[in-house]
Structure formats: structure tokens, C-alpha cells
Amino acid sequence: MNTKKKIRILAPATIANLVCGFDILGLAINHPQDEMYLEVSNEPGLRITHTDRYNLPTEPAKNVAGAALLALMEEYGDAGLGFDLTINKIIKPGSGLGSSAASSAGAVVGANYLLNNHFSKMDLVRFAMNGEKVASGVKHADNITPCIYGGVTLIRSIFPLDIVSLSAPPMYVTVVHPQIEVKTSDARQILRKEVQLKDAIKQWGNIAGLVAGFLQNDYELIGRSLEDVIIEPIRSILIPGFDDVKKLCKEAGALGGGISGSGPSVFMLSKEETTARAVEQIMKSVYDKIGVDYHVHVTTLNTEGVWVKEV
């Protein structure tokens, strides 16, 4: 380990579920990204400071980045190991854009760089899942995985972890974040526990179609497969303007889209930048009309995952 190194970390926002792939599919986007600085310390243990306005916990076990790093440090097994982490949170917590995942994934990728890549990417996902447990009570990896691997990812199985990176054609992503609160726990609670066989058949047809569409660079197939007959009809009730956004954006030429993670952000994929910009205008007009504040981003697929540079 090079004890003199200090690094800057950029961790991308992520969109989990990708409409029909509840808990299994996700992708990373280029904007927004969280910023962090990580430094090896002579003092054993972990210290966290913030330079943002979010007042997130600084106690390592209560901060998702801390929980993820503590898991990595424990497995590394050197009692003398110490880190100082500074978090500048850009991705608003609770937006459905993987704010917590960016912290936990960014922290462990950064630490691994300082430890000369001692661990595999799969190990890093495992450590970062401890952070997601702090944020939402369950270990899930559908935001962490695209944040670490970049691009589009499939979690074929979570226990044991089985991760598949999917190639995908270039795409524009428009995301609107209506400034309302949707608690991840509420968004999970309202879901039905049973699924009808006819719905399951439709859903796995769409998931398979979406994966094939990504691998074959088939935009039409991607668009046709962005349909969710199980989760979206229930969850979208929590998001004002959802039906209008979806209908109008598809009419304007978007491939399709839906709820980002558990919401309230809503995303649309487009093949062309002009379409993504038209989608942005539609999203703005829908939320202007209903009088809900929002932020909109037009961005692209992030293919690199967490970015680390020595400073």
C-alpha cells in the first residue's frame, strides 16, 4: 500500500429496475455524480467528514459509505489500517437515483485502489451491500453493481452473487426528479406479494427482450420491452404526473422508460439527443402544470463506473 496517496473519487448516479427488471437490472449515468476524497491515515480506523448540505451521519456504522468501508477493512484484516473520507454529496438522498449506492460503491472502489486492487469487483459489490443495508434495511445490489461496473448490469442471483455486465448501444437518458418524498420502505410495502402467471409470462418476455435488445443494439426491441405489468401499475400511484410523462414522452419518440429505482425520479431512454431534449421539455411542462418543483437532467449512459484519480 502506498501510504502517501490521496484520491478523488467520482461515483455515478444509477437507475435501478429498468422498468421490467425489478431488483435485477440497472444502469449507470454520467450525471449527476457524487464526489469524495479518500486518504490513507496513520491513525487506525475510519473518520468521515462532509462538505455538503445534507447532514448525513458521520459515525461510520451509520453512514452507508462507512458501513461499506468497515466491511472491506474487516476482511482486509490489518488492524493498523486507517482512512479519512470526505464526502461531497451531489446526488440527493432519497431521489431514487442511487445516492446511497454512489457513496458505498465509491468508497470501496477508492479504498481498493489505495490497497493496490487487493479485492475483485465482485468483492466490492459484497462490501458495498452493507451500505445499502444501512440505507434501506436490506442488502440489495441493483444500484451498486452498475455504479461499480458501469453500463448496464444484470444481477442473475444475489445470494450467491452472480453479476452479468451487458453491452448496450449508446443511449441518452432524461431523468426528472419531482421534489416529493417517496420512502423506499413505503414503495416496497405497497407491492403485492403474489404474481399471476399470465403477468409473470409477460414480464419475463419483456426482461428477456430488453436484455436481447441491449446485446443486439436493437433500439426498437429495447423500446418494446420497456414495459412493466407487475410493479409500475402499483408504484406509479405514488408519483404525480407519471402517466402523462410516460405517454407524452413516448409520443415524442422516446424508446420508453419508467420509475427510477423506487422513485420519485422518472427516466426515459432515447436514441437521439434531440429526442432526449424534447423529453426534457415535456417533463418540465408536466410538472409546471401540476405545480410540483423538479430537477431534470439530460445525460448519457456511463460505461466506466466509479472514477478514481490521485490528487
Ligand code: ADP
Ligand atoms: P437513494 O435511492 O437515492 O439511494 P435511499 O433512500 O436508498 O436513497 O438512501 C438514502 C438513505 O440513506 C437516507 O435515509 C440517508 O440518510 C441514508 N444515508 C446514510 N449515509 C448516506 C450517504 N453517505 N449517502 C446517501 N444516503 C445516506
